[in-house]
Amino acid sequence: xxxxxxxxxxxxxxxxxxxxxxxxxxxxxxxxLFWYVQYPGQHLQLLLKYFSGxxxxxxxxxxxxxxxxSKFSFNLRKPSVQWSDTAEYFCAVxxxxxxxxxxxxxxxxxxxx
Amino acid sequence: xxxxxxSPRHEVTEMGQEVTLRCxxxxxxxxxxxxxxxxxxxxxxxxxxNNNVPIDDSGMPEDRFSAKMPxxxxxxxxxxxxxxxxxxxxxxxxxxxxxxxxxxxxxxxRLTVL
Numbered sequence: 001x002x003x004x005x006x007x008x009x010x011x012x013x014x015x016x017x018x019x020x021x022x023x024x025x026x027x028x029x030x031x032x033l034f035w036y037v038q039y040p041g042q043h044l045q046l047l048l049k050y051f052s053g054x055x056x057x058x059x060x061x062x063x064x065x066x067x068x069x070s071k072f073s074f075n076l077r078k079p080s081v082q083w084s085d086t087a088e089y090f091c092a093v094x095x096x097x098x099x100x101x102x103x104x105x106x107x108x109x110x111x112x113x
Numbered sequence: 114x115x116x117x118x119x120s121p122r123h124e125v126t127e128m129g130q131e132v133t134l135r136c137x138x139x140x141x142x143x144x145x146x147x148x149x150x151x152x153x154x155x156x157x158x159x160x161x162x163n164n165n166v167p168i169d170d171s172g173m174p175e176d177r178f179s180a181k182m183p184x185x186x187x188x189x190x191x192x193x194x195x196x197x198x199x200x201x202x203x204x205x206x207x208x209x210x211x212x213x214x215x216x217x218x219x220x221x222x223r224l225t226v227l
Contacts (some may be wrong), residue, residue, distance in 0.1 A: 034214075034215065037137055042220070043204065043218040043219060043220045043221055044156075044204070044206075044216075044217075045218070045219045046215060049215060050161075062226070090155075090156060092213045099146075099161060099163060099168070099208060099210060099214050100158065100159070100161060100168075100169055101142045101146070101214055101216055102158065103155065103156040103158075104155070105149075105154075105155035105156075106155050
């Protein structure tokens, strides 16, 4: 069965610090990978996604993620965070032949000015 | 498009009462998903439909939970009888199946069972 692990449960940063959130998945076949963001009190929104091609994917608001197949990882990065990036971040994966999207437990990011 | 529409946004009820949550997916989307979000368990997939047919309901906690999709533009998630441990935010999401499974989420229904 597919599963997604996010190792950082709570991250606290100052503005302008660099960010990297870990995501590992377990599934033997071909997958699609996603990062979603949930701002306080809001619904989930897509940050970026990977289907195929260049393993370095750029998303909205300066975020990017790198798919490393050999490590089953899809870590999210941002070189310089802003206070407005305070939110919860979810990694998700689905197998290519299914619509079923499995989410990690989420990482809560707090950015202080 | 208005996006995925859920109602009610907030529901407070007493233990034992029936709760019905509603969802209208994005027009043209053929897959619909119900997720539950809690602090302890994060986002759990409860059930999903494809072309109005339930495909995977393995995440439904127990028989007190049921979901229906009578047509392409409407789905319900029902809890009967409700219990305090059902308190959570319930999200509905839909997808077209054309973007590798990208989901579009509603605003959620926050359920509190006293």
